[in-house]
Amino acid sequence: MEENNYSDDQYGRARVQDSPELIAYYKELETLGAGALWTVANDIEPWEPRSSSVPMLWKYDDLRDLVLKSSELVTPEQAGRRVVYLVNDNRKDVSAAVGWLYTGIQVTRPGESTSAHRHRASALRFIMEGEKGYTVVDGNKIMLEVNDFVITPNSTWHEHGVEEGGKTCIWQDGLDIPLVNALEANDYAVYDGKQPLTAPLNFSPMTYGGAGLIPADKTWDKPYSPLFKYSWKNVYPALLEAQKVNEVNPFDGIFMQYSNPLTGGHVMQTMGASMQLLPAGFKGKAHKHTGSFVYQCAKGKGYTIINGKRFDWKERDIFCVPSWAWHEHHNLSETEDACLFNFNDLPVIEGLGLFQGRELTENNGHQQVQ
Amino acid sequence: MEENNYSDDQYGRARVQDSPELIAYYKELETLGAGALWTVANDIEPWEPRSSSVPMLWKYDDLRDLVLKSSELVTPEQAGRRVVYLVNDNRKDVSAAVGWLYTGIQVTRPGESTSAHRHRASALRFIMEGEKGYTVVDGNKIMLEVNDFVITPNSTWHEHGVEEGGKTCIWQDGLDIPLVNALEANDYAVYDGKQPLTAPLNFSPMTYGGAGLIPADKTWDKPYSPLFKYSWKNVYPALLEAQKVNEVNPFDGIFMQYSNPLTGGHVMQTMGASMQLLPAGFKGKAHKHTGSFVYQCAKGKGYTIINGKRFDWKERDIFCVPSWAWHEHHNLSETEDACLFNFNDLPVIEGLGLFQGRELTENNGHQQVQ
Amino acid sequence: MEENNYSDDQYGRARVQDSPELIAYYKELETLGAGALWTVANDIEPWEPRSSSVPMLWKYDDLRDLVLKSSELVTPEQAGRRVVYLVNDNRKDVSAAVGWLYTGIQVTRPGESTSAHRHRASALRFIMEGEKGYTVVDGNKIMLEVNDFVITPNSTWHEHGVEEGGKTCIWQDGLDIPLVNALEANDYAVYDGKQPLTAPLNFSPMTYGGAGLIPADKTWDKPYSPLFKYSWKNVYPALLEAQKVNEVNPFDGIFMQYSNPLTGGHVMQTMGASMQLLPAGFKGKAHKHTGSFVYQCAKGKGYTIINGKRFDWKERDIFCVPSWAWHEHHNLSETEDACLFNFNDLPVIEGLGLFQGRELTENNGHQQVQ
Amino acid sequence: MEENNYSDDQYGRARVQDSPELIAYYKELETLGAGALWTVANDIEPWEPRSSSVPMLWKYDDLRDLVLKSSELVTPEQAGRRVVYLVNDNRKDVSAAVGWLYTGIQVTRPGESTSAHRHRASALRFIMEGEKGYTVVDGNKIMLEVNDFVITPNSTWHEHGVEEGGKTCIWQDGLDIPLVNALEANDYAVYDGKQPLTAPLNFSPMTYGGAGLIPADKTWDKPYSPLFKYSWKNVYPALLEAQKVNEVNPFDGIFMQYSNPLTGGHVMQTMGASMQLLPAGFKGKAHKHTGSFVYQCAKGKGYTIINGKRFDWKERDIFCVPSWAWHEHHNLSETEDACLFNFNDLPVIEGLGLFQGRELTENNGHQQVQ
Structure with missing residues (x-):
């Protein structure tokens, strides 16, 4: 039923040859903010999905020193977030690692913390090294350990830090910033001061982290998981x-x-x-x-x-x-x-x-x- | 806005006095399979929810010996299930412990097992005592320990037993048999022989029992939990x-x-x-x-x-x-x-x-x- | 796999013979609010769905005069609702026409109206004859014509009437009163006075009655249809x-x-x-x-x-x-x-x-x- | 709580000044496919949603003659689809009219028809003029009239035409081609020959076009509307x-x-x-x-x-x-x-x-x- 030879020289694909008359026609259309579909149809209707990204590998051995060096070069106060981001060779225009996904490596030293902010974009983190790191998501402070996965969903207030007496923490950030920008829907707000903690330490994982168990007396109406950390x-x-x-x-x-x-x-x-x-x-x-x-x-x-x-x-x-x-x-x-x-x-x-x-x-x- | 005096002697409730003419009218209606709503309205439209069950307590100290005695009196082969069921004083007609819920206490001795069957009614169990008890739900054998909660949903094949070398197991069964009977929808089928085990031992809890984790490469289209045991x-x-x-x-x-x-x-x-x-x-x-x-x-x-x-x-x-x-x-x-x-x-x-x-x-x- | 001979004399069904010892055992259980499951199992676990209702037909030619006569015998004020209800020969105890469904035939004369009430039970109507009948559902007045189907869902305030100058209206009521009573959840409240009309006449069908069209600027969070009349x-x-x-x-x-x-x-x-x-x-x-x-x-x-x-x-x-x-x-x-x-x-x-x-x-x- | 002055010169935004050391650092990062987030953060995290499209108006008086002229210049066979597409001044790179939406004006003369194809992108049409136009969606032929809205969802086979004896039809096409391309998921297939009609003429609107009515004996498991035409x-x-x-x-x-x-x-x-x-x-x-x-x-x-x-x-x-x-x-x-x-x-x-x-x-x- 389908023809899979993927030739554009067949019935069902655009096969119009240029002519002086057509070229004049195209120019006239252009003045009106228009064009002839058949001049672009085969290009915008590919036979198979087509990615503009290339496969890439970022070796931690190469990056770790540079990531740590950033903590000597800038403070969280100056940088907002002290992050080395990883960018696809073909997606530099949108700061994406692949497709519409952003990723970076963030470093926080003991005693440091960032300001709180929120954005329509969603974020997640995967912990790479360190001790006594934490994140605060909508007033809920959560301690982080290596290989933990945490989320800071769409429009939640969030900030991070490492306790005094901890060890320098490094984690991978993942965000959909390029996607939300492409969809023309991103926003940003700075929290005025420190978020107050509105829940006991680790409230979310201690309440929603029982397998097959949910609080019988609570309702959750947010469109994302109430479980913020997967240990x-x-x-x-x-x-x-x-x-x-x-x-x-x-x-x-x-x-x-x-x-x-x-x-x-x-x-x-x-x-x-x-x-x-x-x-x-x-x-x-x-x-x-x-x-x-x-x-x-x-x-x-x-x-x-x-x-x-x-x-x-x-x-x-x-x-x-x-x-x-x-x-x-x-x-x-x-x-x-x-x-x-x-x-x-x-x-x-x-x-x-x-x-x-x-x-x-x-x-x-x-x-x-x- | 609501009147809460709950008197039937008010506008909005049926307040018709009998008369010879009305009584004759009611009789005529009755011959046609009909009646006058106002003769029953106040009764079938109570002011508040009304239960026909009474609160009851069943003490295990009283029941345990009798439950164990059943294992001397009948075999699983004879009884189908060797169960002492608990019945509400006001719900004996439907064999319910309360409302439309059935409950019973089942005893199985080491080396015993029941036949497999299924029914439209759903069942659950809560383990009270014993060792090496198991249930098999749709080919998935699951070991049971005290205070474990297990389900055998609507129309799943199921059977139970205790391994040789275990200790006599007693568990509470819960079923919606009275409800499904009342809704005129129950059925029953006997499995011809033993269910073949189609999954490794404890497949369900070992696959679906990770908190906040589900198999990324499986789909589940049943209207009940894929997690059959909550330990x-x-x-x-x-x-x-x-x-x-x-x-x-x-x-x-x-x-x-x-x-x-x-x-x-x-x-x-x-x-x-x-x-x-x-x-x-x-x-x-x-x-x-x-x-x-x-x-x-x-x-x-x-x-x-x-x-x-x-x-x-x-x-x-x-x-x-x-x-x-x-x-x-x-x-x-x-x-x-x-x-x-x-x-x-x-x-x-x-x-x-x-x-x-x-x-x-x-x-x-x-x-x-x- | 299933055996369909439906004989209770087979492995997998209860097949225990009475004995003096067992009879004594049963009596002892009874004193504790308990029983032996195998004495009732085959009865409460039928092979196929089993209904307690019988098929019945109610001829309108037989009923119409009696229905109209009710309007001479009682007023809506006295009766609450002037309805002849149809009852299954085997379900008189719960006033049901079949299963757990109630039905009745209601008559309202021009100029009459009922009081407003609400209940946890849901109601529906199917119009049989008359002109200028109406129902009011949560402040929304809706005109009714023959063969129209209207709903008055769970806990909505509702009342009915026929305008002066109309013709006597007869409609069939359908309610789940027997079901909601059986589930021990029914309630009832009388509206103090007349419901105020909070929407223009026929708001619901005129707003939600366009095929494949819904208001783009409204939200509806009720668990029932926003379309109250199907014409x-x-x-x-x-x-x-x-x-x-x-x-x-x-x-x-x-x-x-x-x-x-x-x-x-x-x-x-x-x-x-x-x-x-x-x-x-x-x-x-x-x-x-x-x-x-x-x-x-x-x-x-x-x-x-x-x-x-x-x-x-x-x-x-x-x-x-x-x-x-x-x-x-x-x-x-x-x-x-x-x-x-x-x-x-x-x-x-x-x-x-x-x-x-x-x-x-x-x-x-x-x-x-x- | 939010500061709305939208100044990037505040705590919570990136405020790092260039220095020779930092510039050297940035170059080193670049060689590893990386960058410093604070050099792009304020740009990719805008305070409010930001669109790259400009408002535009396309007047039909300007375009109609040019659209009709296309029917003299190319045949559907040559063009695949004979369409003048409308393109946003700022979105020419993705052939979008606004955001990630494509739109075009298609003209079909009496007796003409296009080949059938399908694509992961979804399409819709809004009829502008003509008589006896039709579309065929997955074997379902549907007649089109002015101001009708029709859909040809994701991966449905579709083709269009105008019957002999009709009048030249012009309609607006809308597609999500730019979006599906951006999400790197588009595909395309040509139907080998004519789609067979698998349903009676206008099956979809005649079956699913009753307000508040759906077929009681049919199931529909597609993630789009079964109603293909809104008249x-x-x-x-x-x-x-x-x-x-x-x-x-x-x-x-x-x-x-x-x-x-x-x-x-x-x-x-x-x-x-x-x-x-x-x-x-x-x-x-x-x-x-x-x-x-x-x-x-x-x-x-x-x-x-x-x-x-x-x-x-x-x-x-x-x-x-x-x-x-x-x-x-x-x-x-x-x-x-x-x-x-x-x-x-x-x-x-x-x-x-x-x-x-x-x-x-x-x-x-x-x-x-x-």
Whole structure:
């Protein structure tokens, strides 16, 4: 039924040859803020999804010193946020790491804290190192440990810091700023002073963090998860438990989505996140699908082949997979599992009916590395 | 705006006096399968919700020996299920403990198992004592420990047993059989032979039991929770965590609903369940609301005043609170917390728009004990 | 997999013989508010859905004079509502026409009006005859014409009347009073005086009655349809349109559900309604399903065979089909279509996961009439 | 709490001065695919929503001849679609009329038809002139009349034409092609030959076009409206009815959203549409909100002031309002109403939690025209 030769020289595609008459016609249209669709149709109606991003890898060994150096160069007061952001070679115009997703690495020293602000864009964090770091989300202070995943959803007041006596904290920020800017809907407000703490320390994870349990006497009417922190100390054991009773997904190993316990859906309206465990020796098969993904290695070492190019990663390295790029994950260890955290724009892609995928069938499901 | 004197002798209520002409008219109507509404209107349109059940308490000390004796009197093969059921004095016609809820106490000895069956009615269990008990729900075998809560939803194949080498297991069953019969929708089927196990042991709790985590690569299209077991070893710590950061609910202490992690709703379509922790010294205030409740004390000791009558309970005792009955819970210990499990018909009452409640305002919120 | 012989003398059913020891045991249990499940199990766990209602037909020719006579015998002031209610021979204890559904025929003379009240039970009406009748629902006055369907949902203030200069109005009331009483959740309140009209005449149907159109600048947060009247002048043409392009459903002809335009679901939480057109000469096949139904013939004449018994109906006759009863509808005219209105408890049955059906396969899908 | 002076020279914004050391640092970051957030933060985190589109008006008097001329210059076979598209001065790179919305004017002569294709992008049409035009959506042929609104959702096969004996048809196309391209998810397929008609003519509007009625025996599992055509012959009377009983919205007159009758939501997942009636003499007040809008005047004449600039329109003129632009609509006639059709990206903006609005308070709610 479909013709898949993808030639534009066929009935159903624009095949108009230029002529002097047509060129004159096009000029006339242009003066009226118009054009002839057939001059652009094949370009704006591609046969398959097309990404403007390239796959990239950011090695933590390269970046860590520079990130720490920023803490000597600027203060949080000057910088607003002391962050090194990671930018896709093809998305510098929108400060995106891939697609419409922003990511950066933020450093906070013991005793430092940032001002509180909020924005229509949503944010999330994945903790890379340090001790006694915290975030405050709408008056709820939450302590952070390595590999914890925390959210600061759309329009919540938020600020961060590290307690005196802690150790310098570094975490990855993920935001949908490029998307919300593209959708022409972002805003920003500065909190006048410090947010008052309106809930006991760690209220959210201690109230909503029981598996299959929700407060029977509370209502929650926000369009995002009431659970603001997903602790590694719970997440990793859950992956190990699941591994015992589930077949390994050939593409993604043991694959768990961070979820809003009140909906079973994504943690926020615009960004989702998941954690996957690649068992020792795992050699993932290749598939591609719509949606943009930023990964961080939370444990172990391995490599991912993206559109035929191999990217080797170990703990704390960050890389991205653009929409519709072939990708397959490999664990390089034969004895230890590896864990990949990712955040993505799946709530957008799925919510708007734009998700589709394809599995690589040739070569037993593995790409040829270039 | 409302008149609350609740007198039927007012405009807006039926106030027709009998007369010979009317009596003749009523008889004529009766021959046609009809009647005059005003002869029954005040009765079928009560001012406030009205329950036909009475509060009752079933003491485990009284029942335990009789329950165990059943295992000498009948085999599971003969009995189908070896269960002593608890019946409300006013609901014997429908075999209900309260409202339209059935409950019973089932005993299974080591090495015994029941046949598999299914029915449109939904079932749940709360484990009272024993070791190495298990249930099998749609091919998924799940081990049971004391104070675990498990579900066997609408039309799932299910069977139970205790492994050789275990200890005699006793658990409370809860079913909506009276409701589903009343709604004229129940059915029953016997499985021909043993259910094959289609999933590894404890698949459901090991896959869906991570807090805020769901499998990213699975879909679940059933109208009930994919999490079939809620383990006491997770539930009690969650209550303690919540206690640290939440104010105590004046009626219900620390109050957690067992929840479908994919919806944030009740575990099944017709029955909900929750667990509440009454802190040491807790003296709950009285309220009433629609919905029928069957409680079991999972820990500690205390009493509940229901419609002015005091019912003392300790671990394993079972009692019920009818719809719209005033009730308040008290922990009798000044040093230990007490925990009450309950199951209820809230999914029905809430789902059909029939929930309402009222708090007792007089006497500082406490009932006078008769 | 299922054994369908429906014999209770098989493994998986209760098969315990009485013995003196057991009888003594049962007596002991009884003193504790308990019983042995196996003594009642087969009874409360039927093989198939079981209804306590019988099929019945109420002929309007028989009832109309008696209904009108009530307007000579009592006033609305005395009666609250001047209604002849129709009661199932087997459901007199709960004043139900079938299952848990109440129905009655109400008569109002020109210039009469009733007081306003509200109750947790929901109500609906189907207009049988008269002119210039109206209902007022939460301050919204709506004019009524023959075959119009109107709703007065759960807890809305409502009252009815006929304008001076109109003609005596008769309509069928449908309520879920028996259900809401059974669920122990009903209440009642009398409005003190006349409801003020808070919206222009016919606000609801004039605002929400455009097909595929909703007000872009309004929000509606009630759990029932904002469209309170479904006019016959729109419904019948819609049936005729649908008939032109749809195959006839072998059981139900052209079959349209009254729907909440904001959800596509039932009009209220506890009762649904639909209208079906049986084309000229239609001979429906038999099926059975859960759910209770009260029908009124809105147009034409025909008969329905229910559990093997034939019930002939014509315009304005009312009949009921109990849960799980075989039923098939026949149009007796070879030239005119016939229309059947019904209301039912499908929101309950479907919402609680209790719907199931079966088609008659033998005898070409038609029942043998007894 | 918020400071609204919008100065970047305050605590909470980036305020880092360049220095030789910092410049060297920035260069080093750049070599690693990274940057310092504080160099871009204020730019990518604007205080208020910011649109890259400008308001524009396309007058039909200017365009009509050129549109018709295209039918002399190219055939549908050559052009794929014979469309003059309207492009925003600031969005030529993405062929968008405003934001991420595409619009064009398509002309089809009697006897012509296009090939069938489908794409992940969704489409809609608003009919401007002609007779006997039709569209075929997934095998369902639908006749089109002036001011009808039709949808061809995400991935449906579709084709258009005008019957022999009809009159040249011109309609406005609206698509989300720029959005779906930006989200890197578009695709395209050509149907091999003509779509077979799988449903009777006008099946969709004749089946789903009854107000408050849906087929009781059909299920629809698509994420878009089953109603593919919203006929002007129903829409305009519905506006007039609503006008009689509703207060006029000070910004939008009588304002009706085209709606999925099964959800009460937008007609498609990515684009919404509505029709508003501006009563004779209507002088709308100004507000602004997120979301991009393309308007066509369906009836009457008037003007819209957008960000202080007046745009005069009459029947068939098309104009756009960018996100967060102040806008107010005025009807220039004191005797006739005017109607504005629009389509928009509200499903995206609302669905992702990005909707917000503001009303103009100064000058009695009216903008100063520049």
